[in-house]
Amino acid sequence: MSKEALAFNDVTFRYQSEKSVESVSILDKIHFHVDDGELVSIIGTSGSGKSTIFRLITGLEQPDEGDILLDGKIAKSRLGQVGYMPQEDLLMPWRTIMENAALPLEIKGTKKEEAQSRVLKLLADFGLEGVEHAFPGNLSGGMRQRVSFLRTILSGSNLLLLDEPFSALDAITRINMQEWLLEQWKKWEKTILFITHDVEEALFLSDRIFILTQKPSNVIQEVKVPLERPRTLRDLSQTDVVTLKEHLIELLRSKVKI
Amino acid sequence: MKNLHSYLLSSLLVLVFLIVWEIGASLYNKSFILPTPTAIAGELWELKTVLLLNHLPSTLLIILIGLVVSIVMGVTLAVWMNMSKTAEKTFYPLIITSQTIPVIALAPIFVLWFGYTIWSKVVVAILITFFPLTVSTFDGLRSSNKDLKELLLTMGASKKDIFFKLDVPSALPSFFSGLKVAVTMSVIGAAIGEWLGAQAGLGYFSRRMMTQFDGAAVFAPIVLLSAVGIFLFLLVICLEKIILKWREKQ
Numbered sequence: 001m002s003k004e005a006l007a008f009n010d011v012t013f014r015y016q017s018e019k020s021v022e023s024v025s026i027l028d029k030i031h032f033h034v035d036d037g038e039l040v041s042i043i044g045t046s047g048s049g050k051s052t053i054f055r056l057i058t059g060l061e062q063p064d065e066g067d068i069l070l071d072g073k074i075a076k077s078r079l080g081q082v083g084y085m086p087q088e089d090l091l092m093p094w095r096t097i098m099e100n101a102a103l104p105l106e107i108k109g110t111k112k113e114e115a116q117s118r119v120l121k122l123l124a125d126f127g128l129e130g131v132e133h134a135f136p137g138n139l140s141g142g143m144r145q146r147v148s149f150l151r152t153i154l155s156g157s158n159l160l161l162l163d164e165p166f167s168a169l170d171a172i173t174r175i176n177m178q179e180w181l182l183e184q185w186k187k188w189e190k191t192i193l194f195i196t197h198d199v200e201e202a203l204f205l206s207d208r209i210f211i212l213t214q215k216p217s218n219v220i221q222e223v224k225v226p227l228e229r230p231r232t233l234r235d236l237s238q239t240d241v242v243t244l245k246e247h248l249i250e251l252l253r254s255k256v257k258i
Numbered sequence: 259m260k261n262l263h264s265y266l267l268s269s270l271l272v273l274v275f276l277i278v279w280e281i282g283a284s285l286y287n288k289s290f291i292l293p294t295p296t297a298i299a300g301e302l303w304e305l306k307t308v309l310l311l312n313h314l315p316s317t318l319l320i321i322l323i324g325l326v327v328s329i330v331m332g333v334t335l336a337v338w339m340n341m342s343k344t345a346e347k348t349f350y351p352l353i354i355t356s357q358t359i360p361v362i363a364l365a366p367i368f369v370l371w372f373g374y375t376i377w378s379k380v381v382v383a384i385l386i387t388f389f390p391l392t393v394s395t396f397d398g399l400r401s402s403n404k405d406l407k408e409l410l411l412t413m414g415a416s417k418k419d420i421f422f423k424l425d426v427p428s429a430l431p432s433f434f435s436g437l438k439v440a441v442t443m444s445v446i447g448a449a450i451g452e453w454l455g456a457q458a459g460l461g462y463f464s465r466r467m468m469t470q471f472d473g474a475a476v477f478a479p480i481v482l483l484s485a486v487g488i489f490l491f492l493l494v495i496c497l498e499k500i501i502l503k504w505r506e507k508q
Contacts, residue, residue, distance in 0.1 A: 058412040080414020090409050094427045094504045103423070104413045135504040155413055 004072055005159050005191040006057065007033040011066035013052055026052050029066065032210060032220050036071075036158070039185055039192045041202035044212030045252055050195045054161050057193070058084050070159065080108075083155035085162045089148040091136035097147050098123075098132040104155040119154070125187075126150045127180075142173040149181070153188060162194045166201070175233065178204055182230070199248045203227075204236055211251055221251065293473035301474035302481060309460065309482055316458040318486065320376060320448040324383025328440060331384075332391035333433075340399040340425065353392055361385045362450055369455040379451025379459070386447035387440040394436025398429030431505070434498045441490035445483055460486075 011030045014023035026049045034040050044050050055061040056068060059078030067074045070081060083104075091100045098119050105115035123129050126146045136144055145165055152160055162181075166174045178201060185192055196202050202209045203225055211221040226240050235241065276295050283294040293301075302309070335353075339346040365382050372378035402425045410420050452461030460479035467475035499506065 060408055060411060079411055082412070084409065084412040086405060086409055088405070090403070090406050092406065092424075092427065094430075094502070096504075103410075106423070107410070107413045107415045107419050137504070 003036040004033045004069065005036045005038070006193065007069040007072075008053075008056075009067045009069065011056065011063045011068060013049075013056060013061065014064050015052075027056075027063075030220060032222070034159075034191060034193055036191055037189060038207050039182075039194065039205055040208050040210065041194045041196055041206040042210045042212060043196055043199060043202050043248065043252065046197070048212040050212060051163065054084070054163055054193075054195065057159075057161055058082055081157060081159075083152040083157040083160040085148055085152040085160065085165050087164045087167060089136070089141075089144040091144055091147055091151075093136055096133050096135060097128060097139070100136065101147055101150045101154060103151060108156070119150070122150060122154075126184075140173075141169050142177055145169065145177060146180075149184070153184075153190070159191045159193065162192060164195050164197065167197070174201075181205065186229075199245055199252070200236060202248075203241060203245055204231060204233065209248070211248065223248070290471035290473045293477060297474040298477040298481060302478040305475065305478055309463065309479060313458055313460045313463045313479065314482060314486075316376075316456075317448050317452065317460045317483070320379045320383055320451060320459070321444045321486070321490070323376070324380045324387060324447060325440065325444050327380070328384050328387040328391055328444075329437075332388055332436075333395050336392050336395035336399060336429075339396055350396075353389060356385075357389050361447075365450060365454045368451075374455050374457065378454070379448055379456065382451035383444050383447035386443045386450075390436045390439040390443065391433075392436075394439075395429055395433045398432025399425050401432065402428035431502060434494065434502070438491060438494050441494055442487045445487040445490070449483055 008030050011027055012025065013027040014025050016023045030053070042050050042053065052061070056063055057078065059075075059081070068078065069075060070078065075081065091097075092103070095103070098116050101119045101122075102110075102112070102115040105118065106112065110118075120132060123132055126149070128143065128146060128150070131139060131143070136147070139147070148165070149162075152162075166177050169177060182205065194202070194205060206225055209223050209225060211223070213221065223244065226244070227235050227238075236245075280294050280296060283289075283292045283297075286292055289297060335349060339349055361382060364385075365378075368378040368381045372381065406424055407420055410424060415423070448459070449461030449464075452459040453465050456462040460483050464476050464479040464483075467479075
């Protein structure tokens with residue numbers, strides 16, 4: 001279990017702005033790892049480089065210095081290796097639910113019929129039975145996110161990156177989706193890295209939480225969530241969790257300059 | 259029933275317009291300048307075999323060849339401009355400026371170049387329909403969602419995957435908008451082409467009747483031309499509804 005699914009070894013990333021010759025450092029010698037089967041959250045204020053970390057892991061960007069390791073091996077080209085679930089569901093409006101979910105399989109070269117029959121078997125687990133021929137425009141926000149998650153699972157990758165997937169949902173749907181996500185995580189035995197700006201969400205879901213400090217982010221602070229699994233929302237009102245939550249909020253607030 | 263209702267007002271307006279025309283033209287009583295709608299309808303009935311069997315097919319052929327060539331060339335150019343920045347910089351300004359050339363004024367030159375063959379008319383139809391098709395297809399291709407493109411890349415998609423699974427479906431709604439404009443314009447293009455030199459066709463027939471001061475026979479083929487335009491337009495809408503059925507259900 002202690003195998004590392006993902007590791008950043010002193011990763012530096014600079015953003016070349018168009019106006020000035022000098023490049024702006026966004027990440028400076030970042031170092032962290034995520035174990036196989038872990039659920040880790042990244043919290044940080046906007047602009048702290050959370051999304052940049054995801055772009056680096058998926059392979060959309062390459063680090064200027066340092067190495068990114070997947071399953072213990074240095075991975076230079078990472079496109080197609082990790083599952084990425086974006087903030088907006090990003091379902092294709094012209095594809096049915098089944099065709100949307102089958103997309104990563106199609107891209108990996110699976111035949112259309114076979115891909116769709118695999119999707120069909122999973123729809124019930126994702127609370128999507130009966131809507132396979134519907135278009136995304138007819139589904140609720142929560143359902144669309146479940147399709148998006150199914151699509152991410154079907155990428156077949158062990159490591160899943162979830163970028164604030166529930167931020168657009170209403171409070172009640174959001175709580176349901178968080179509980180549902182924990183069920184799915186357990187069932188599929190995946191490793192999940194989860195971006196959020198909601199401290200409570202991070203505490204409820206994760207084993208560990210990374211806090212990104214200000215730009216350039218050079219230190220990742222890390223806290224372990226002192227809760228056993230399975231968890232309920234009530235656990236969040238335990239004294240040590242409340243203290244931790246206040247500590248985290250304090251950390252984030254000190255970074256925001258008004 | 260609901261459909262019928264939504265066309266009720268425009269149908270009423272047309273009816274009112276026709277009645278005013280009928281009364282006005284009867285009072286004016288110079289049928290070679292302004293024939294009455296009933297006279298035009300009568301003429302259309304009388305000339306139905308000549309118009310439908312001789313002149314309509316030759317005009318339709320111009321329209322269809324013109325549209326097919328225009329679609330193939332326009333889509334190819336749009337795809338090329340979408341793939342290569344150099345191609346975009348080279349062709350896009352030229353396509354826009356080409357619209358300032360008065361095609362109608364140029365048309366006699368085409369007769370000089372291609373003679374009285376079908377091609378002198380097809381060229382006019384192409385020049386008129388090429389612009390809306392190319393520009394709308396190009397804009398459609400460009401409109402594809404950048405975040406979706408990145409998502410596809412994270413799935414390991416190739417350039418070909420992105421083109422067929424993202425760019426093409428994104429461009430279709432815009433392509434159909436362009437096609438709707440193009441089919442109606444192609445009718446105009448074909449008619450102009452025929453005015454300038456042809457042995458058959460609805461445009462040619464209309465112009466010939468003008469020299470004979472036969473007002474009703476000038477209008478009869480024009481009614482038919484406009485019917486062709488409406489028919490093609492409806493055909494595109496049907497096609498659009500079948501292909502873009504995901505838009506219907508929302």
